[in-house]
Amino acid sequence: MLTIVIPTYKDLKRDWTQTLFDTLQGQNVIVIDTPSDDGMEIECKKRGFSYVKSKAINRAGRLNDGIKYVNTPWVIFHHPRSTLEPTAFSQLLELKNPSWGAFTHKFDDNHPLLTFTSFWSNHIRGELQGVYYLDHCLFSHVSLLSDKPRPFGEVDVFEDTIFCKRLKSSRRPIRLKARSTTSSIRFRQNGIWRQAVMNQFLKIGYFLGLSHTMMNRWYEKGLDLNQRY
Secondary structure, eight states, rough: OOEEEEEEEEGGGGTTTHHHHHTTTTSEEEEOOOOOOHHHHHHHEEOOOOOEOOOOHHHHHHHHHHHHTTTTSSEEEOOOOOOEEEEHHHHTTTTTOOOOOEEEESSSSSSSHHHHHHHHIIHHHHHHHHIOGGOOOOOEEEGGTTTTTOOOOOOOHHHHHHHHHEEEEEEEOOOEEEEEEEHHHHHHOHHHHHHHHHHHHHHHHHHHHHHHHHHHHHTTTTOHHHHOO
């Protein structure tokens, strides 16, 4: 048995959300939503998904809140702009031992830079460094979270990095073959090369300990995908 936790904020207004929900129909889904006027609660009730209002102002808070409602052995922390292959769920349930990890990433655009970015994320950042983005859709056996009540931290950005670093202190992650396909909206709207450069500057900022709020203001400027300032 598994539970899928999706952190949302004004996501029902996005083109891809209905497609995402269609891929999850029949699954045990919990939508952790910072309420807006987008009708998310009504949509969840219509689809048979659990809907939870969250007071969190960032995605880390929504993900942390979602853990409290999980009552199955496995949980998938599902990126709101990714879709998983149908085989993802059976692959996860075939794991014999308590584990954590991510699915194999790709973008919905075949631009060479995006293909390279996914390769780096899967094989270098992921397999070698043990750190994955939420874009991959992260998973964990709930027993590994019992001593980590808020494993995503209290930050505006890089909550997925914090999660992975905390969990890999006890064991290495597993990358499953099923693909998580992520919308490339940031790259399309900001320009592929400009967004790629921004991502690297943000990583440097994280390493230097810059303000998470300030970095996320840069990241969200003009998009407001995860939160609004």
